[in-house]
Amino acid sequence: MPDDRFHVYDTTLRDGAQQEGLNLTVVDKLAIARHLDGLGVGFIEGGWPGANPKDTEFFRRAQTELDLKHAQLAAFGATRRAGVKAADDPLVAALRESGAPVVTLVAKSHDRHVELALRTTLQENLAMIRDTVSHLRAEGQRVFLDAEHFFDGYASNPAYALEVLRTAAEAGASVIALCDTNGGMLPDELAEVVHAAVQTSARVGIHCHDDTGCAVANTLAAVKAGATHVQGCANGYGERSGNANLFTVVANLQLKRGFDLVPREALADMTRIAHAITEVTNVTPNSHAPYVGVSAFAHKAGLHASAIKVDPNLYQHIDPARVGNDMRMLVSDMAGRASVELKGRELGYELSPEISRELVNRVKDMESKGYTFEAADASFELLLRDTVAGERRRHFEVESWRVIVERTRGGELVSEATVKLHAKGERIVATGEGNGPVNALDRAVRLGLERLYPELAEVELTDFKVRILEGTHGTDAITRVLITSSDATGEWATVGVDENIIEASWQALEQAVTYGLVRAGHVAD
Ligand SMILES: CC(=O)SCCNC(=O)CCNC(=O)[C@H](O)C(C)(C)COP(=O)(O)OP(=O)(O)OC[C@H]1O[C@@H](n2cnc3c(N)ncnc32)[C@H](O)[C@@H]1OP(=O)(O)O
């Protein structure tokens, strides 16, 4: 069971939603809350009820639509306005009526902010904190306080910054999170201030932004200095450079510091949860994210692979399975025999040292010409199969292909491709039309082969990337084409390289179709 003496507090739905380009609907927020609950976080800050209709609706719907197993919902909002009673402030009323068991109040703890931004006195700010905390406590809610700009405030006026914490604690706030609102702190200085703050009676928490790239390090430093409540956002979302990445924080504290924060089986599901949340936010996942990124346990250098072959832990800091991730081998011109041997094993082949050596040489030679295999696993597997077989083996042979791109009188662009192929003892001539030359070639190949290989109806070309590479040996620039294809059960990528973009595309396309047939279980003639 997770340790209740330590809080994991997620603010993805509030501070995370303050990220540029991130726009969540109520349904998105409900879905993310379920994922976070699945991870086992203790608190989910759902937004600021009363500040906008969406956040108000979220709290209303959460009462009937969220069946949280681990987490409690927290409603975020500010202390009362200067000069009004907490009970009469409409934004405080929205917090009271949110139905959330926890309210997190943001309060000024920096004297200059009180005077310049709130335009009130230091004493009135303390009264705003005292009144709002005690009012909500009297209404039966648990109150946490986010001490905004605490670290900058402590540098400006330490006595006042600490007075804010004391006031909130005495009024009944059970957690006071110290906020590095501008994200400008470094771990050593931050730790000293946290150390001073933990002398207050309430539990001290930490809320860090990543403007110095230190949000996670700062969070860990705060914990070392005595903080027992960590705030962060899924995938490090948040205002400006983002917040502390909650997944990194949790994994570090649990796996490196021995805290029991979330159930072990939930931690082992963290990579899936991180990616599921990116599906909801529609933000491209950071493939290099610690622990959960697809590259977090991907090994490219040959020397690494040769040691990993003996013991994977020689080049990775944890077993990736503990966070639900996988080790992967990348094959490129930095590979050695061990890299291709391990990659082969990953793909289900046991390669002899001789085949591995030959394959490494072929990979290095082709990469020097512009191919890239780390982004084109399917091309690598076809190369591997050819090397093992000692010859190039395909399910169809190409006699010729031709593409015509015509601009009609009406200004319409029409592409038409004809392919002449040989498969299963037949000569096939097929023509396809498409909205571009590659699309036309793709249609022509399918039209020609589908009768012999009906599974091709399932294969779809899902992505097409072109990159112009520097010319080598004084020749003209060459083109690299990467094609991603998919069928009902997965996707694969293939690569083609040539001075001519259509030839490069054809190579990638021919391999894409061939690999689709390999996946369908067809054996090459
Ligand atoms: C550090 C953080 O990220 S905290 C979270 C910030 N999140 C957001 O701001 C998103 C949601 N915010 C909103 O929708 C709006 O800003 C609202 C509804 C909260 C307020 O809107 P408005 O009433 O139009 O005020 P506006 O945004 O211009 O200014 C904020 C007001 O809150 C006051 N205020 C700021 N912090 C506090 C505080 N801790 N306690 C009390 N009042 C505060 C400001 O002084 C200002 O007062 P003023 O209206 O007298 O000038």
Ligand SMILES: CC(=O)C(=O)O
């Ligand atoms: C409260 C908050 O989000 C901050 O101070 O950064």
